[in-house]
Amino acid sequence: VIYVKSEDAPKVTKKLRFRNFPSIALFHKGDKIDVWKADMDGEVDCTVSDIKKAVDDFNSGDVF
Helix, strand or coil, rough: CCCCCCCHHHHHHHCCCCCCCCEEEEEEECCCEHHHEEECCCCCCCHHHHHHHHHHHCCCCCCC
């Protein structure tokens, strides 16, 4: 989880390629693994179990 000051938000959102607000993104070692974006009402269709599943799915791959 990161916190971005409002004056830095435009630079950070551009660098991370966030186009919707709010957005939730899962990163691993600087690579974007999964993204959940808000709909037109600003509601993110994402639950804690969705995030846990994405982490589990990513971690279930071959890790050397």
